[in-house]
Amino acid sequence: MTFLHSGYSSKINLSAEELLAISQEISRDFTPCFSSRISAGNIRLSPRELLDISQEISRDFAPKLSYDAPELMLLPVDPRHLHAYWHLGESQEILAPGDDSEARLTLRIYSQPDEEQEAAETASWFDIAIDNAKAKAGQSVPLSETAGETAYSAAIGLCYPDDSFTVLARSNRVHAPVERAEWSQGHEHSVTSPSRTASGQGTGR
């Protein structure tokens, strides 16, 4: 016997739309939950408290750079580019405005085709003048040409009119990616195609 045939007679008449609205409200508010296994010890925190702690930490411990010693880092980007970033610490004061010395802050890039060659000074090199070190302590380094396996290292320092060079920091050594074969694939993946991840859409919060 179905419910409708049970002889039950309610005095409340409900339209199909009202039934639907009630059904939806119950589904929305009483949908079954999977039991929580999150263990937080004896400490209970509400979403509001979590948010407050998160915001306080983000405000008071925002990432910032501080170094004990000057640093220079090279990162390989592609066969034609490296990326360099640096922090000069107290050496930064050398570059203070009003400094009337003629020294220029310079990034010196050493190329070392020979893997075994350790002495950077004996490798070939080229210089990149750093115009505004305080504005941004990093920049792309174009490589004129690549041939085979080439390792690079760098030094940042002051270059004087007599071509002398005072090193403030030396970098790690990196290998630029090799570009041997002609390769002309479109590389539409990941960038021009929307088909990356579900994260490609929407607005930030």
Next chain:
Amino acid sequence: MTKSLLRSAHTSSRQGFLSLILHAHLPYVRHPEHDSFFEENWLFEAMTECYLPLIGVLDRLHADNVDYRLTLSLSPTLISMLRDDLLQTRYLKYLQGRLELAEKEILRTRRQPAYRKLSRLYRRFFLSALNTYRDRCQGDLLTALKKHQATGKLELITTAATHGFLPLLNASETAVRNQINIGIATFKTHLGCTPAGFWLPECGYYPGLESVLADAGIQYFFVDTHGVMNASEQPRHGVYAPIVCGNGVAAFGRDPESSRQVWSAKEGYPGDADYREYYSDIGFERELDYIAPYILDGKTRINTGIKYHRVTGGNLPKEIYNPRQARAKAFEHARDFIGKRQRQIDLLGAAMDRPPIIVAPYDAELFGHWWFEGAYWLECVLRLASENTNGIELISCGDYLQRQPSNQAATPAASSWGSEGYSGYWINEANDWIYPLLHKAERDMERLVRDVQGLTVTALQARALNQAARSILLAQASDWPFMMKAGTTVGYANKRITDYLARFNYLHDSFRKNRINERYLTALEIMDNIFPNIDFRDYNASGASVVFKPHAHHCKA
């Protein structure tokens, strides 16, 4: 009788292998500090439109006894979110909301038969997702996938812990090793075995990475085409046979042709005029007061998943979507795909001393989410390839290596599958500011672990150090610089990376000053509850592996 024998009796096509790989990944978008959070919808959309339909495909193939092979890479962040109680519960609410909207659309379109038919389709679609998720899977998609893995037809693999882009984390080998080891440990915890293969995030490879993979017990990984074509030795078979690094780990190169047919914005299948248009969504088309309960904060329009139009093409007004026509086109495209693979195999096989292997990896979220008919296309491809009317044999790369153990020795070239093929998409003027901060935090973490080596730490201190290790991992995700460069959700990406680094700084400072506040630590453990078994001691420069040895039990049927 084996399938290959059957084939040789019935066809004259050359024999070759096709390996289809889907990589499923989403960044960690779990926010218990909010009652609801927009970015969690990324996961819910992918579950509804991609992962559940994929399980449906596998279930049907299994029921029909189709002898398919498929590889699925599951990222550790995705694995963790799929098993998370909070997100599981929120997903049910999400599905209820979508069902409610579909019901509302059925009423609204009662005088528009064509639209009403589609709104009913969406109700069936969401209802099916709800039934599969809640009743059949009981909220656990991983167990459903494990059942298919146990048949030997689905191979599950994984990737780095938070999908860190390894070539740019390589300023510290410890950071790279930690990403790989924690990724594999997470996979093992949830799937019960060590993966034979490893998906390098964004296919980002640099020479030497294979050493870390070998230490973790990995047998093979994937690189983009030029990673193999520009290898240390010229590859004799191009990308149609793997190369083996000096330490025995194999690298498979992506086939450019099968990639282009699916990915290309110009000539790819998903752009066909018969397919559903992703960008025509009622979240952006209905009146605001009507759609308000289903969008962000009742004000900001977002996708709802209900879309009534097809791609149509050009600048023409969008025509109404015809599901039957779209499915017919998906079948046609699947047949075209298989036909082209067969022609490739015929051409390649003539010049090779072994059957070629065509390696076709894709982002899993393409199938169903961006390309609505993609899951059906995939099912058709797997069915067609399994028939004995062609020379194609589906295979996983793990099985291929067992059948073809002798391969050319060479080391792949540094490469990725991103724009221009290297690291430029993850380091450029839009996102280069993150690297000095990331590298500094990594050094601080390494120093912290070194400083406590051999010392006894209290339980509270150990919790703080473990949480610091989680914060570092979450900050390293490749998704944040990707979003910054792509210009999508830049604010969210900036906030994630700065929040995680701030949390690391807080924990580092608390530990150094011996002033750990348990309440604050607990809050961070609740918010970033990923990798519960992490051990900060593994974050060390000695290169010690977390748990894995080369002969660990690998995922096999």
